[in-house]
Amino acid sequence: MLFQYSLQQEVVRLIKIVEEDFSMEEVLLRLKTGEAGAIVSFLGVVKSLREGDIVNELIVEAYKEVAEEKLMEIRKEALKKFDIIDAVIIHRIGRLKPLENIVLVAVSSRTRKSAFEACSWIIDEVKAKAPIWKKEITPKGGRWVRGA
Amino acid sequence: MRIEVKYYAWLREEFGDKEFLEVENRATLKEVVEKLIEKHELLGSENFLISVNGKITGLDTVLKEGDVVSIFPPAGGG
Numbered sequence: 413m414l415f416q417y418s419l420q421q422e423v424v425r426l427i428k429i430v431e432e433d434f435s436m437e438e439v440l441l442r443l444k445t446g447e448a449g450a451i452v453s454f455l456g457v458v459k460s461l462r463e464g465d466i467v468n469e470l471i472v473e474a475y476k477e478v479a480e481e482k483l484m485e486i487r488k489e490a491l492k493k494f495d496i497i498d499a500v501i502i503h504r505i506g507r508l509k510p511l512e513n514i515v516l517v518a519v520s521s522r523t524r525k526s527a528f529e530a531c532s533w534i535i536d537e538v539k540a541k542a543p544i545w546k547k548e549i550t551p552k553g554g555r556w557v558r559g560a
Numbered sequence: 561m562r563i564e565v566k567y568y569a570w571l572r573e574e575f576g577d578k579e580f581l582e583v584e585n586r587a588t589l590k591e592v593v594e595k596l597i598e599k600h601e602l603l604g605s606e607n608f609l610i611s612v613n614g615k616i617t618g619l620d621t622v623l624k625e626g627d628v629v630s631i632f633p634p635a636g637g638g
Contacts, residue, residue: 542635545570545633558636
């Protein structure tokens with residue numbers, strides 16, 4: 413029973429949808445284990461310019477319950493699909509300013525090839541499948557970012 | 561019976577955070593969706609995802625009093 417509880421806690425820590433910023437260093441440190449010879453990460457940040465318009469702010473909204481479940485599924489599938497040791501997915505929500513962190517995917521593996529492939533696959537899946545939406549606030553008004 | 565309908569992203573801006581809908585007892589999700597499309601034409605013009613009480617489910621799901629139906633756009637990508 414205790415073992416099951418610990419496992420559940422572990423998954424919750426590896427998948428997060430949060431308002432507060434995250435420390436990339438802490439995540440990378442967490443992935444440094446004896447067997448891991450490669451850690452690849454993707455960090456998504458708020459652009460200050462998009463399609464010729466200044467972006468003053470990015471509002472990130474999620475349907476949290478479903479999005480968290482989706483992130484857990486994506487992580488689980490990545491662990492099956494690729495020869496990797498572990499994966500972390502953290503997505504922020506709320507009102508973010510240019511240059512702030514939005515999303516972090518980090519993958520550890522024995523070799524770099526599988527870490528690169530898994531990291532790229534995970535972020536594509538997150539963008540395509542997790543119910544998380546972004547609205548850019550520009551001097552012309554607000555606009556939802558649609559499509560991958 | 562009464563169910564709650566929640567909207568997300570640009571749908572929330574169109575229809576508000578949530579609304580309550582009176583439907584027949586044991587109405588299916590399909591019947592509720594049809595009723596909502598009659599009320600809000602936009603819902604019939606694009607593909608949206610639907611969950612009941614936080615779980616994505618089929619249109620044949622039978623609803624009960626107080627269920628929360630969430631309607632939301634597919635992932636934003638970008």
